[in-house]
Amino acid sequence: MDHDEARVKLLDAAEELFYARGIQAVGMDAIRSGSGVSLKRLYQYFPAKGDLVEAYLRRRDERWRRSLVDYVEAHSPGDRVPAVFDWLRGWFSEDDFRGCAFINSFGELGEGAPGVARVAREHKDSVRGHLRAWAGSESLGDQIFALVEGATVIAGITGDPTAADTAKAAAQTLLRAASAG
Structure with missing residues:
Protein backbone atom coordinates (compact mmCIF):
# COMPACT_ATOMS: atom_id res chain seq x y z
CA MET A 1 0.00 0.00 0.00
CA ASP A 2 1.55 3.30 -1.07
CA HIS A 3 1.55 6.57 0.91
CA ASP A 4 -1.51 8.11 -0.76
CA GLU A 5 -3.57 4.92 -0.55
CA ALA A 6 -2.79 4.50 3.16
CA ARG A 7 -3.68 8.13 3.88
CA VAL A 8 -7.00 7.80 2.02
CA LYS A 9 -7.85 4.61 3.90
CA LEU A 10 -7.08 6.29 7.22
CA LEU A 11 -9.19 9.32 6.38
CA ASP A 12 -12.05 7.16 5.08
CA ALA A 13 -12.08 5.16 8.32
CA ALA A 14 -11.79 8.29 10.43
CA GLU A 15 -14.67 9.98 8.64
CA GLU A 16 -16.94 6.98 8.89
CA LEU A 17 -16.20 6.36 12.57
CA PHE A 18 -15.94 9.94 13.85
CA TYR A 19 -19.13 11.01 12.08
CA ALA A 20 -21.13 7.97 13.19
CA ARG A 21 -19.88 7.62 16.77
CA GLY A 22 -18.21 10.89 17.73
CA ILE A 23 -14.56 11.79 18.06
CA GLN A 24 -14.06 10.98 21.70
CA ALA A 25 -15.75 7.59 21.40
CA VAL A 26 -13.33 6.44 18.68
CA GLY A 27 -9.79 5.47 19.54
CA MET A 28 -6.84 5.32 17.21
CA ASP A 29 -6.95 1.51 17.36
CA ALA A 30 -10.46 1.59 15.87
CA ILE A 31 -9.14 3.79 13.05
CA ARG A 32 -6.29 1.33 12.50
CA SER A 33 -8.68 -1.58 12.45
CA GLY A 34 -11.18 0.17 10.18
CA SER A 35 -8.51 1.27 7.72
CA GLY A 36 -6.30 -1.81 7.60
CA VAL A 37 -3.28 0.46 8.09
CA SER A 38 -0.83 -0.39 10.86
CA LEU A 39 -0.86 1.70 14.03
CA LYS A 40 2.80 2.62 13.43
CA ARG A 41 1.97 3.94 9.97
CA LEU A 42 -1.14 5.75 11.25
CA TYR A 43 1.04 7.66 13.73
CA GLN A 44 3.58 8.42 10.99
CA TYR A 45 0.87 10.26 9.07
CA PHE A 46 -1.02 11.66 12.04
CA PRO A 47 1.22 11.95 15.14
CA ALA A 48 -1.77 12.94 17.32
CA LYS A 49 -5.48 12.26 17.16
CA GLY A 50 -6.09 15.99 16.75
CA ASP A 51 -4.06 15.94 13.53
CA LEU A 52 -6.29 13.18 12.17
CA VAL A 53 -9.46 15.00 13.22
CA GLU A 54 -8.30 18.20 11.50
CA ALA A 55 -7.40 16.31 8.31
CA TYR A 56 -10.76 14.52 8.33
CA LEU A 57 -12.63 17.81 8.75
CA ARG A 58 -10.61 19.60 6.06
Whole structure:
Protein backbone atom coordinates (compact mmCIF):
# COMPACT_ATOMS: atom_id res chain seq x y z
CA MET A 1 0.00 0.00 0.00
CA ASP A 2 1.55 3.30 -1.07
CA HIS A 3 1.55 6.57 0.91
CA ASP A 4 -1.51 8.11 -0.76
CA GLU A 5 -3.57 4.92 -0.55
CA ALA A 6 -2.79 4.50 3.16
CA ARG A 7 -3.68 8.13 3.88
CA VAL A 8 -7.00 7.80 2.02
CA LYS A 9 -7.85 4.61 3.90
CA LEU A 10 -7.08 6.29 7.22
CA LEU A 11 -9.19 9.32 6.38
CA ASP A 12 -12.05 7.16 5.08
CA ALA A 13 -12.08 5.16 8.32
CA ALA A 14 -11.79 8.29 10.43
CA GLU A 15 -14.67 9.98 8.64
CA GLU A 16 -16.94 6.98 8.89
CA LEU A 17 -16.20 6.36 12.57
CA PHE A 18 -15.94 9.94 13.85
CA TYR A 19 -19.13 11.01 12.08
CA ALA A 20 -21.13 7.97 13.19
CA ARG A 21 -19.88 7.62 16.77
CA GLY A 22 -18.21 10.89 17.73
CA ILE A 23 -14.56 11.79 18.06
CA GLN A 24 -14.06 10.98 21.70
CA ALA A 25 -15.75 7.59 21.40
CA VAL A 26 -13.33 6.44 18.68
CA GLY A 27 -9.79 5.47 19.54
CA MET A 28 -6.84 5.32 17.21
CA ASP A 29 -6.95 1.51 17.36
CA ALA A 30 -10.46 1.59 15.87
CA ILE A 31 -9.14 3.79 13.05
CA ARG A 32 -6.29 1.33 12.50
CA SER A 33 -8.68 -1.58 12.45
CA GLY A 34 -11.18 0.17 10.18
CA SER A 35 -8.51 1.27 7.72
CA GLY A 36 -6.30 -1.81 7.60
CA VAL A 37 -3.28 0.46 8.09
CA SER A 38 -0.83 -0.39 10.86
CA LEU A 39 -0.86 1.70 14.03
CA LYS A 40 2.80 2.62 13.43
CA ARG A 41 1.97 3.94 9.97
CA LEU A 42 -1.14 5.75 11.25
CA TYR A 43 1.04 7.66 13.73
CA GLN A 44 3.58 8.42 10.99
CA TYR A 45 0.87 10.26 9.07
CA PHE A 46 -1.02 11.66 12.04
CA PRO A 47 1.22 11.95 15.14
CA ALA A 48 -1.77 12.94 17.32
CA LYS A 49 -5.48 12.26 17.16
CA GLY A 50 -6.09 15.99 16.75
CA ASP A 51 -4.06 15.94 13.53
CA LEU A 52 -6.29 13.18 12.17
CA VAL A 53 -9.46 15.00 13.22
CA GLU A 54 -8.30 18.20 11.50
CA ALA A 55 -7.40 16.31 8.31
CA TYR A 56 -10.76 14.52 8.33
CA LEU A 57 -12.63 17.81 8.75
CA ARG A 58 -10.61 19.60 6.06
CA ARG A 59 -11.30 16.80 3.57
CA ARG A 60 -14.98 16.72 4.52
CA ASP A 61 -15.19 20.51 4.12
CA GLU A 62 -13.73 20.35 0.64
CA ARG A 63 -16.11 17.61 -0.54
CA TRP A 64 -19.16 19.03 1.22
CA ARG A 65 -18.73 22.56 -0.12
CA ARG A 66 -17.85 21.35 -3.62
CA SER A 67 -21.07 19.31 -3.72
CA LEU A 68 -23.14 22.24 -2.46
CA VAL A 69 -21.54 24.77 -4.83
CA ASP A 70 -21.83 22.48 -7.86
CA TYR A 71 -25.51 21.90 -7.13
CA VAL A 72 -26.41 25.51 -6.38
CA GLU A 73 -24.45 27.08 -9.23
CA ALA A 74 -26.19 24.81 -11.74
CA HIS A 75 -29.27 26.98 -11.05
CA SER A 76 -29.95 30.45 -12.36
CA PRO A 77 -28.83 33.26 -10.02
CA GLY A 78 -32.37 33.99 -8.81
CA ASP A 79 -32.91 30.34 -7.86
CA ARG A 80 -29.62 29.75 -6.04
CA VAL A 81 -30.70 30.50 -2.48
CA PRO A 82 -33.76 28.21 -2.66
CA ALA A 83 -31.53 25.57 -4.28
CA VAL A 84 -29.35 25.59 -1.15
CA PHE A 85 -32.30 24.26 0.83
CA ASP A 86 -33.15 21.66 -1.81
CA TRP A 87 -29.56 20.42 -1.56
CA LEU A 88 -29.82 20.39 2.24
CA ARG A 89 -33.05 18.36 2.04
CA GLY A 90 -31.24 15.72 0.05
CA TRP A 91 -28.36 15.64 2.51
CA PHE A 92 -30.70 15.52 5.52
CA SER A 93 -32.47 12.53 3.91
CA GLU A 94 -29.33 10.41 3.64
CA ASP A 95 -29.38 7.28 5.81
CA ASP A 96 -26.13 8.18 7.55
CA PHE A 97 -26.98 11.86 8.21
CA ARG A 98 -25.87 12.76 11.74
CA GLY A 99 -25.93 16.54 11.58
CA CYS A 100 -23.04 18.84 10.81
CA ALA A 101 -19.62 17.26 11.38
CA PHE A 102 -18.19 20.70 12.20
CA ILE A 103 -20.82 21.55 14.80
CA ASN A 104 -20.55 18.04 16.22
CA SER A 105 -16.75 18.22 16.43
CA PHE A 106 -16.73 21.67 17.99
CA GLY A 107 -19.47 20.60 20.39
CA GLU A 108 -17.40 17.62 21.52
CA LEU A 109 -14.00 19.27 21.72
CA GLY A 110 -14.61 23.04 21.85
CA GLU A 111 -11.73 25.40 22.45
CA GLY A 112 -9.77 22.54 24.05
CA ALA A 113 -8.84 21.54 20.50
CA PRO A 114 -7.85 24.85 18.88
CA GLY A 115 -7.02 23.23 15.51
CA VAL A 116 -10.45 21.62 15.29
CA ALA A 117 -12.12 24.87 16.38
CA ARG A 118 -10.17 26.75 13.68
CA VAL A 119 -11.20 24.27 10.95
CA ALA A 120 -14.85 24.46 12.06
CA ARG A 121 -14.76 28.28 11.96
CA GLU A 122 -13.08 28.29 8.55
CA HIS A 123 -15.78 25.96 7.22
CA LYS A 124 -18.58 28.15 8.58
CA ASP A 125 -16.92 31.31 7.26
CA SER A 126 -16.63 29.75 3.79
CA VAL A 127 -20.27 28.65 3.76
CA ARG A 128 -21.33 32.12 4.92
CA GLY A 129 -19.28 33.64 2.09
CA HIS A 130 -21.05 31.52 -0.51
CA LEU A 131 -24.44 32.42 0.92
CA ARG A 132 -23.62 36.13 0.90
CA ALA A 133 -22.66 35.89 -2.76
CA TRP A 134 -25.78 33.92 -3.71
CA ALA A 135 -28.05 36.24 -1.71
CA GLY A 136 -26.45 39.36 -3.17
CA SER A 137 -25.70 41.02 0.17
CA GLU A 138 -23.86 40.37 3.40
CA SER A 139 -26.87 41.06 5.58
CA LEU A 140 -29.24 38.82 3.64
CA GLY A 141 -26.54 36.16 3.30
CA ASP A 142 -26.03 36.17 7.06
CA GLN A 143 -29.76 35.71 7.62
CA ILE A 144 -29.81 32.81 5.15
CA PHE A 145 -26.75 31.37 6.91
CA ALA A 146 -28.66 31.38 10.21
CA LEU A 147 -31.49 29.48 8.52
CA VAL A 148 -29.08 26.93 7.04
CA GLU A 149 -27.39 26.34 10.39
CA GLY A 150 -30.68 26.14 12.25
CA ALA A 151 -32.17 23.69 9.77
CA THR A 152 -29.05 21.53 9.97
CA VAL A 153 -29.17 21.38 13.77
CA ILE A 154 -32.91 20.67 13.79
CA ALA A 155 -32.59 17.90 11.18
CA GLY A 156 -29.60 16.43 13.02
CA ILE A 157 -31.46 16.29 16.33
CA THR A 158 -34.90 15.29 15.10
CA GLY A 159 -33.97 13.24 12.05
CA ASP A 160 -36.60 15.17 10.11
CA PRO A 161 -35.39 16.35 6.70
CA THR A 162 -38.37 18.71 6.35
CA ALA A 163 -36.44 21.21 8.46
CA ALA A 164 -34.90 22.19 5.11
CA ASP A 165 -38.38 22.93 3.69
CA THR A 166 -39.30 25.13 6.65
CA ALA A 167 -36.02 27.04 6.36
CA LYS A 168 -36.49 27.35 2.58
CA ALA A 169 -39.92 28.96 3.10
CA ALA A 170 -38.38 31.42 5.58
CA ALA A 171 -35.54 32.18 3.13
CA GLN A 172 -38.03 32.84 0.34
CA THR A 173 -39.87 35.27 2.64
CA LEU A 174 -36.58 37.07 3.30
CA LEU A 175 -35.78 37.18 -0.42
CA ARG A 176 -39.21 38.63 -1.26
CA ALA A 177 -38.88 41.24 1.47
CA ALA A 178 -35.42 42.20 0.26
CA SER A 179 -36.57 42.58 -3.35
CA ALA A 180 -39.60 44.63 -2.31
CA GLY A 181 -37.50 46.84 -0.03
